[in-house]
Amino acid sequence: MTKTVEFQKNARNVFFHILTLCNLRCRHCYINPEQHGKGMLSSEIIKRWLKALIDKEKETNLIFIGGEPTLHPDLHLLIKAARKMGYASITVDTNGFFFNHILEKVMPGEVDYFSVGLDGSCKEINDLIRGKGSYNKCVDGIKKALSKGFNLSVIYTVSQLNIHDLKNMPSFLKRLGIRRFFIQVIGIRGRSAQDEKHKLQLTRKQWAAVVPKVAARAARFGIHVTYPTVFLDNSERFECAAVVAENYFIFPNGRVYQCPLCEDFSLHSYVFVQNKLTPRPPINERQLFQLSIPEGCVMNKLIQPGNLGYDKQGRPKYKIACCLLKQEINPGTPQLIQ
Ligand code: SF4
Ligand code: SF4
Secondary structure, X not given: OEEEEOOOOOEEXXXXXXXXXOOOOOOOOOOOHHHHOOOEOOHXXXXXXXXXXXXXXXXXXXXXXXXXXXXXXOHHHXXXXXXXXXXXXXXXXXXXXXXXXXXXXXXXXXXXXXXXXXXXXXXXXXXXXXXXXXXXXXXXXXXXXXXXOOOEEEEEEEOOOOHHHHHHHHHHHHHHOOOEEEEEEOOOOHHHHHOOOOOXXXXXXXXXXXXXXXXXXXXXXXXXXXXXXXXXXXXXXXXXHHHHOEEXXXXXXXXXXXXXXXXXXXXXXXXXXXXXXXXXXOOOXXXXXXXXXXXEOHHHHHHOHHHOOEOOOOOEOOEEOXXXXXXXXXXXXXOOOO
């Protein structure tokens, strides 16, 4: 069954960018050192912030992210420390290079998932987006991690450069032995917003024609698939994750956002001051989340209005869903979705 993954009211997700440094320069990268910081946080500070971010009353899922988090020489120690603190699950979002011998320094039971970014089923497509040599290195890394017994998922960011290849991913992932697949939609942020030449963003029509069908196909191969909802009909209910759920996006400069679309602006809800999570005075993103508009997501309307469409009376033709709202298909579902 295809289902909308409801925001879980009692779950908390902490997306911890422990550094912004990376060995790659992907065309869709959203890291913005001016707004996110340029440094690598020390293990000491990361551990203090992890302690400040956990809530023993609620399940807290932790995602180590960057930059490339495996460039942090102490990542293995941080994973072990977070486990001890009681984080319910730990995921590492990586580009598959697995630096600093991380696969030798942690055990499969200590990391719930390594979530690997791969943007093509072949090197011609992936390397056009993520850089020369990245495909071979990433696929080798995936094979090595699987052979050691780690759980792996693959994240594919769909853009004009690789939408034609998405259909090849289900059989490719099946051959590799990947059981979880996240399809992302490219935003109008970071480096992708500056790429005038390629116009990477997809239209609603392209998205609807390709993504759900490929997702259903992957599920028939036994792969658990998640993809963003993106568009809602006007009759569908809109909810802002920042109002009904708890997500925290932490950056090395101490900024803590609740919404990923706000991350290019000084609109963060909290900031770490002397290692204490400190709310910021208005105006910040929290005041924006309260606004109700017929177009759905307020931040989308402010920063990516190109996603919207209006009829002759000036009414929105559809709403933009929260970027954190996902559709999920469980493996083995025989039907094609519309
Ligand atoms: S691997 Fe991730 S952090 Fe590095 S350039 Fe690519 S998108 Fe950015
Ligand atoms: S993307 Fe839009 S709906 Fe989602 S948290 Fe941000 S402001 Fe709210």
